[in-house]
Amino acid sequence: MTKQDFAPDPLLAELVRPLIYETTSYERFEQTTTRRFTKTSTPSFPRPRGPLSDTVISALRRSPGSLGETPPIGDIDPLSDDDFGLALYLCYELHYRGAGDVEWEWDPELLRFRAELESAFVNQLREEIGHAIPRFSYEVSTALDELIRGSSGPSLSTYLSESGTLEQLREFCIHRSAYQLKEADPHTFGIPRLTGEAKAAMVEIQYDEYGSGDLTHMHSELFADTMAALDLDPSYGSYVDVLPGVTLATVNLVSMFGLHRRWRAALVGHLAVFEMTSVEPMGRYSRALARFDIGPEGRRFYDVHVDVDALHAVIARDRMVVGLLSAEPELGPDVLFGAAAVLMLEQRFVDYLLDAWTVGHSSLVT
């Protein structure tokens, strides 16, 4: 993919410039567009980490319909195993921008294998968080508050804002790139699966996540700016090879919730937690970047979230969650399941990084 392939047509650009870009900045648009499209290429195949990911990667290198025999999942932890996490991640990436023939997206045999992986993933989630879901007699939105308040563990944002090194901050952004370079896309799969107030609320949140239709304000683009400011490669999928299973599990969770209508309420619970727990950590990550003289452009992703997520938290809780449950009250347990699952996997992720750094290791796969 070359810069030329995606450069705006000069003649067309001259015609539309005064009509469309008067109030933004055509030059900024042009630079951003050229830069992003230059760096956005079709993800290549990562290295296999074991039999499960090898099966998927080998298949994706061939034509659809050729999956063949698949290995047993074995006695692993689906929430942290590298091989398992990568296999499921690659199955889900076919619905975003995955490598391989696009027809693999709906290949029946690969979907069957994915379902096997998902079943192991969900069983382990249930095992881990069954006890964590509050069984209160009051409203689900209040139970959600309790769940968030009750989640405990060390804070990565506090560590990075107070004593983390620049290299650790860069590692953190590499981990987060797996989600944040496609920020908002998994939740967007939920929009057609909701109705009424819940749908309207999710659309309002998502509209902001996509920069209100302005490429230069899209949160995924702002995160790419942060990566560039840290001298990291902001190309989509460029760090998959170094992401451990605990990181891949956080992305697999939201992809699974987004891609299954059956999990629409869990997706709502997941998004609600994201929005309701964002403001303070985002402020701390911005301060962590400032400690290393990263300027406003590189910190904008975090600063924007401090502003906008204060509002998103209210929309998510009081309109999206409440709206969903007034339409479909039987989905309350699923909302809490999604919320508990993201809180648990995020804490596992944080613990993994801090444990690695405490003993002086990198948290990335080497």
Ligand SMILES: [Fe+2]
């Ligand atoms: Fe965002």
Ligand SMILES: [Fe+2]
């Ligand atoms: Fe948000």
